[in-house]
Amino acid sequence: xxxxxxxxxxxxxxxxxxxxxxxxxxxxxxxxxxxxxxxxxxxxxxxxxxxxxxxxxxxxxxxxxxxxxxxxxxxxxxxxxxxxxxxxxxxxxxxxxxxxxxxxxxxxxxxxxxxxxxxxxxxxxxxxxxxxxxxxxxxxxxxxxxxxxxxxxxxxxxxxxxxxxxxxxxxxxxxxxxxxxxxxxxxxxxxxxxxxxxxxxxxxxxxxxxxxxxxxxxxxxxxxxxxxxxxxxxxxxxxxxxxxxxxxxxxxxxxxxxxxxxxxxxxxxxxxxxxxxxxxxxxxxxxxxxxxxxxxxxxxxxxxxxxxxxxxxxxxxxxxxxxxxxxxxxxxxxxxxxxxxxxxxxxxxxxxxxxxxxxxxxxxxxxxxxxxxxxxxxxxxxxxxxxxxxxxxxxxxxxxxxxxxxxxxxxxxxxxxxxxxxxxxxxxxxxxxxxxxxxxxxxxxxxxxxxxxxxxxxxxxxxxxxxxxxxxxxxxxxxxxxxxxxxxxxxxxxxxxxxxxxxxxxxxxxxxxxxxxxxxxxxxxxxxxxxxxxxxxxxxxxxxxxxxxxxxxxxxxxxxxxxxxxxxxxxxxxxxxxxxxxxxxxxxxxxxxxxxxxxxxxxx
Numbered sequence: 001x002x003x004x005x006x007x008x009x010x011x012x013x014x015x016x017x018x019x020x021x022x023x024x025x026x027x028x029x030x031x032x033x034x035x036x037x038x039x040x041x042x043x044x045x046x047x048x049x050x051x052x053x054x055x056x057x058x059x060x061x062x063x064x065x066x067x068x069x070x071x072x073x074x075x076x077x078x079x080x081x082x083x084x085x086x087x088x089x090x091x092x093x094x095x096x097x098x099x100x101x102x103x104x105x106x107x108x109x110x111x112x113x114x115x116x117x118x119x120x121x122x123x124x125x126x127x128x129x130x131x132x133x134x135x136x137x138x139x140x141x142x143x144x145x146x147x148x149x150x151x152x153x154x155x156x157x158x159x160x161x162x163x164x165x166x167x168x169x170x171x172x173x174x175x176x177x178x179x180x181x182x183x184x185x186x187x188x189x190x191x192x193x194x195x196x197x198x199x200x201x202x203x204x205x206x207x208x209x210x211x212x213x214x215x216x217x218x219x220x221x222x223x224x225x226x227x228x229x230x231x232x233x234x235x236x237x238x239x240x241x242x243x244x245x246x247x248x249x250x251x252x253x254x255x256x257x258x259x260x261x262x263x264x265x266x267x268x269x270x271x272x273x274x275x276x277x278x279x280x281x282x283x284x285x286x287x288x289x290x291x292x293x294x295x296x297x298x299x300x301x302x303x304x305x306x307x308x309x310x311x312x313x314x315x316x317x318x319x320x321x322x323x324x325x326x327x328x329x330x331x332x333x334x335x336x337x338x339x340x341x342x343x344x345x346x347x348x349x350x351x352x353x354x355x356x357x358x359x360x361x362x363x364x365x366x367x368x369x370x371x372x373x374x375x376x377x378x379x380x381x382x383x384x385x386x387x388x389x390x391x392x393x394x395x396x397x398x399x400x401x402x403x404x405x406x407x408x409x410x411x412x413x414x415x416x417x418x419x420x421x422x423x424x425x426x427x428x429x430x431x432x433x434x435x436x437x438x439x440x441x442x443x444x445x446x447x448x449x450x451x452x453x454x455x456x457x458x459x460x461x462x463x464x465x466x467x468x469x470x471x472x473x474x475x476x477x478x479x480x481x482x483x484x485x486x487x488x489x490x491x492x493x494x495x496x497x498x499x500x501x502x503x504x505x506x507x508x509x510x511x512x513x514x515x516x517x518x519x520x521x522x523x524x525x526x527x528x529x530x531x532x533x534x535x536x537x538x539x540x541x542x543x544x545x546x547x548x549x550x551x552x553x554x555x556x557x558x559x560x561x562x563x564x565x566x567x568x569x570x571x572x573x574x575x576x577x578x579x580x581x582x583x584x585x586x587x588x589x590x591x592x593x594x595x596x597x598x599x600x601x602x603x604x
Contacts, residue, residue, distance in 0.1 A: 396514060
């Protein structure tokens with residue numbers, strides 16, 4: 001928790017430079033400069049049509065209504081109608097263009113975030129919450145999209161229109177123009193005052209929304225555990241707490257926004273009242289005509305409208321900036337496990353693996369593995385056994401280069417794993433895990449994940465070798481059966497057989513089995529063991545074993561305890577030695593019931 005807190009603090013510190021964030025956002029718009037220039041031209045035309053309307057109304061009053069010129073009035077009304085139609089058309093076209101650009105930017109940004117997820121090291125996901133990451137991919141990008149879709153064009157358009165109205169007002173009557181601008185400093189001061197608070201409230205709101213997403217993701221994934229332990233009410237109370245925090249943060253943000261708009265409206269109303277009062281007195285004195293007052297009131301109304309809109313959009317931009325800060329903080333995350341500049345692909349592997357004095361810890365100064373050394377010759381089966389938390393899974397994580405060693409080195413066919421391109425290394429290593437992961441999709445698609453270019457016949461052949469073909473054909477649609485999330489419609493054993501078929505199709509030279517049969521019954525275990533035997537034939541296999549009966553034929557058994565290899569040898573040799581392995585074996589098969597966690601003898 002402390003680590004995550006420091007991590008979030010670093011994000012906040014990094015995100016403080018709003019100018020940098022805005023420049024990075026505008027970089028996403030550069031590839032769309034042509035449609036944006038067209039939208040800009042439409043903004044100019046739209047502003048001109050808006051500026052024409054008050055002028056034409058004033059002309060109608062002074063030139064045609066006062067003088068009784070009906071023909072001129074009709075002509076001016078047609079021009080006014082044309083101005084309104086032109087305003088509507090240019091605004092509609094500009095809206096469609098900005099929507100299209102915004103969607104393309106959203107597509108690019110989400111693709112970059114998703115790609116970043118694929119390349120980040122596992123250590124990043126160890127310290128992050130899935131719900132918060134999902135919130136960045138969905139909610140934060142959508143906040144930016146809303147600003148780009150409507151806000152950007154309106155912001156630019158209103159600034160341009162504001163300048164045009166100001167020039168027109170000065171041209172019509174400079175005295176009234178100056179009077180109407182008395183309230184502008186107050187409007188800009190209130191915009192600055194509220195925008196800072198909107199940005200701060202939005203940052204808290206987006207963080208709380210991420211926490212809600214995290215809570216939802218955790219409870220949807222763990223709904224079976226929640227129901228099995230009868231913890232529905234406790235879970236509901238926790239969600240209510242997180243949801244209430246999100247509600248309070250949103251209420252604060254929306255309250256600030258709600259107070260912002262009326263404040264601007266008050267100032268704009270004061271400005272209109274000043275123009276009407278002073279203009280009325282000037283008209284009574286004969287200094288200006290009624291048409292000038294009508295024209296000027298039209299401009300004043302339109303003058304304060306963009307001022308209010310700019311203030312509102314500025315507050316909306318603050319929310320988008322906060323969302324962008326969170327996204328850029330993610331995109332700027334350093335990938336801890338990277339290919340070296342001179343990393344080369346691994347030719348077809350022979351399967352020779354060597355650990356040399358490997359030390360590693362997930363946290364600083366807390367090693368999980370300590371000076372681990374062993375060697376696996378091509379085609380050998382190496383079994384790793386030991387108490388929970390001994391570091392068994394960590395060894396295979398290091399072999400796959402999900403993490404890099406802190407000290408020592410891992411050699412594959414005589415080459416340091418850090419000098420091999422990750423994609424090349426992992427392409428020649430297959431994994432069958434205890435917790436099998438299946439994707440939403442058909443059975444055929446899940447097996448083909450091991451080799452995407454495989455034909456249907458190759459997929460079926462792999463399933464037959466794995467012993468999965470018979471149960472697959474009994475499914476409602478056979479190989480075309482759609483599986484639920486994580487393959488929840490299948491039993492644990494069936495999911496394991498599909499995972500084995502996937503590994504057979506991939507045809508790796510090195511195979512990792514992480515307690516692949518520990519969660520199934522004895523009968524299913526025999527079926528899976530037969531499939532695994534066919535899979536391991538001719539391959540170097542690293543087997544993490546929970547049931548020691550499954551590793552009797554291992555070429556070498558490594559007994560791991562507290563991150564050290566304390567015993568090594570064949571199954572028979574270790575039993576004959578009567579050491580720690582013998583006690584593990586006895587605890588499983590002779591009902592010893594002795595807890596061996598923490599009872600590690602010195603390494604042999």
